[in-house]
Amino acid sequence: ETAFVDDAVRGGATYHYRVEGADGEDTAVVGYASAVTYPRPDAPPAAAIASAAGSPPAGRANVAIIPAPTPLPPDALLLGLMSDASYTDAFDTLYVVGEVRNDSNLDVGDIHVTVSFYDAAGTFIGETTGRTMLKTLSPGERSPFLLRLARPVGMSNYSIKAVGRPVPSYLRPQIVLVESRAFEDEAGFYHVAGTVKNTGSVSVPRVRVVVTLYGRDGGVVNVGFDDLSPVPLHPGELAPFDVTFTYFPKILRHAIAITGE
Template sequence: MTPTAADTPTLPPTNTPTPRPTYTPSATASPTATHTSTPRPTATATATATPTASPTATQTPTPRPTYTVTAAPTLPFIPSASSGQALHPSAFILPPSSLTASALSDGSVGLSWDVSEKKQSYRIYSDMGRGYGVHIYKEETGETAFVDSAAQPGRLYSYQVSALEQGKEQPLGVATAVTWQADVVAEAKVIPSSSSGPVNGPANVAVIPAPTALPPDALLLGLMSDASYTDGFDTLNVVGEVINDSNLDVGNITVIVTFYDAAGAFIHEAQGKTLVDNLQPEERAPFLLSLPRPAGMSNYSVKAVGRPTPPRLKPQLVLLSNKRYEDDAGFFHVTGQIKNTGSVAVEQAKVVVTLYGRGGGVINVGFAYPQPSPLAPGEIAAFNVSFTYFPKFLDHRVTIVN
């Protein structure tokens, strides 16, 4: 199959309930989104006609809205080691920090920090621009800088960063930044009038949005396929698979899904991680993003970016066996065993299962942590990955993450 370089909006996913473990409704997958970049909505100057006694109407510019941004108070915190957990206040105060946050565009914020001694890695947490003072795990990096490229225009974002060394986290600081308004970063281009006279009126101005900034070493990955479905709780699930079509090992892969309304206007953006952390050239990684269905959503686009990483060591976990079956309750299972063929123990292995439909595209993704754990050299562990949504299933693929 040839990777798709496009990011074309798709038709909306069908909003049909999907059974959870406690009940058994079914869901219908929505049409697949292709990978074609869709521009953000363009800002256009407008004019309102004011009637007068004369036949000629006077154009009165519509006033732009004003925005007031209030910075949230800085809170001490203890960062959580698990992705998606909120951070909570602690009894200690954060030390003085060189952490800074700066808006790079209407859709990106740059973070940087100085440390006297570089640590193993750093974890970034964000309040997602919601202003509630609750920070969520966002990213882990080995660098002392980070770019959040999934921000929205005109919002106040708060970030917290901690240093990770030998499994322990030390908070470094808190910083905030306000992304630019979309009309501030838009570049106005004057289009000459069809008449011989001077350019006149807002109808002759085209507004070109500035693209979202990406890290200088970011690599755009190929999109093999994607699909979406909505469950009974109105949770939207976007699944798919990316491929490393570069000649470098790639890690730190971020999947960005952008949502649009029926008129093509931007309404929301979400991001997540692939279920396989690092990819060698030509290797694939599935992804699954779950979020409340954005109000007014009509279609979406998907893109994935990664960062170059050093070549990884040879895997020491191997798949011994696997099988699939549907139980009496209607759940689909993929079970099997893995073995540690290396000379050192594996603290925590992960088995990722990708389901493919009759068209060859991804229809669902799941994972499990085999037991026992840790897995000693020569030891065997069992796994069981279950699914409630598997329409038109054709095949599956098992990937082991060391």
């Protein structure tokens, strides 16, 4: 294991390092690190900057290496993040929801949404990756996303990046919304329910209705979906849906998207 001890530092200060590796005559960044020094050996640890176990002596900094970000593929396209939100349920499960937009002039698919987590000092502590609800986005089209995971220990904030790749245009299944309604039931759950219809000429093996809830500021507050039955949905057939939410703070409106494949 490679280690580095910096003796030329002052106590009670924060230092940032860039780690490079040699490959023949070339060098490349392989990681970044942050470290804090303390005025005296018995000083309490500074909040949330990770270092080796125990407090380092004054004037020395133990450095924890953070891997450098993986370069994007040459054909990767960054999607615009329109809004996001997060909440934690009673089981300490973290939900990160939001909406991205295809700002390119190409159809984009193979979309990955990556959420990176940081502690109170801004130190990277982990990440998770998921997919957008809509698999392919036309130019200007939006898609919500929903990522669910155990809340990372020490998490203070996070960042979001959505990346896709150009894909060929294709003819989407002709599933249309017939009617919908929104209501809160006696148990306190919020529902967006309704009916869809296959107006096309081919059967659709899988149909999903995605509902995005927006708050008073226009941002996403929650995302839900319902995979419909019967399947396949044959031409002319109707199918009901009911997307249920337990978390719906101060919602102003909702949007419904239908996907089929």
